[in-house]
Amino acid sequence: MAANDMRSVATLLMVLNFAMYVTLLGLSGWAMNRAIDHGFFIGPELKLPAHFSPIYFPMGNAATGFFVTFALIAGVVGVASTISGFDFIRTWNMDNRSGAVSAAVIAWTLTVLAMGFAWKEINLEGRNATLRTMEAFSIILSVTQFLYTVVLYG
Numbered sequence: 001m002a003a004n005d006m007r008s009v010a011t012l013l014m015v016l017n018f019a020m021y022v023t024l025l026g027l028s029g030w031a032m033n034r035a036i037d038h039g040f041f042i043g044p045e046l047k048l049p050a051h052f053s054p055i056y057f058p059m060g061n062a063a064t065g066f067f068v069t070f071a072l073i074a075g076v077v078g079v080a081s082t083i084s085g086f087d088f089i090r091t092w093n094m095d096n097r098s099g100a101v102s103a104a105v106i107a108w109t110l111t112v113l114a115m116g117f118a119w120k121e122i123n124l125e126g127r128n129a130t131l132r133t134m135e136a137f138s139i140i141l142s143v144t145q146f147l148y149t150v151v152l153y154g
Contacts, residue, residue: 006151007092013148014085020141021078021107027134028071034058035065060131061124067117067131071138074110078145081107085152097152104149108142115142 038058055065081103088100118135121127127135 006154007089010085010089010148010151013144013151014082014089017078017141017144017148018082020137020144021075021082024071024134024137024141025075025079027130027137028068028075030130031057031059031064031068031134032072035068060127061121063117063121063124064127064131067114067121067134067138070110070114070117071134074107074114074138074141077103077110078107078141081145085148088152101149101152104145104152108145108149111138111142111145114138 035057055069057064057068060067081100084103085100088096115138118138121131122135
């Protein structure tokens, strides 16, 4: 009975995390696209600004580029983690558990890294509603991904 309950909780968390990671990917993809379209254009006759950053974003603050980059990476790894977890939950075979737990731990650590940059971005202020939504998703995902990892491991 307890194994069935753990399987149900793992399934619920997996579906929730998958939806949230896909949303995070969409939002961070939008931010990255906007940065590429509206970033610096350095021609041969122009010189780099004194405090040039290769991770320049036309919205947000100094932490935005790092946050968006790591949110994008965490989103991709998080989606891969849920796909790996789906195989384990489908069979509930302990031989598959180590791969699912490993992927979940890696996704969680990258999500916590993105969450750290989100906190820095919140601290610096000056961001739009989309960035605030991304920050909220990364903070919530760091908790739900941790719970998902614990349930898979337990």
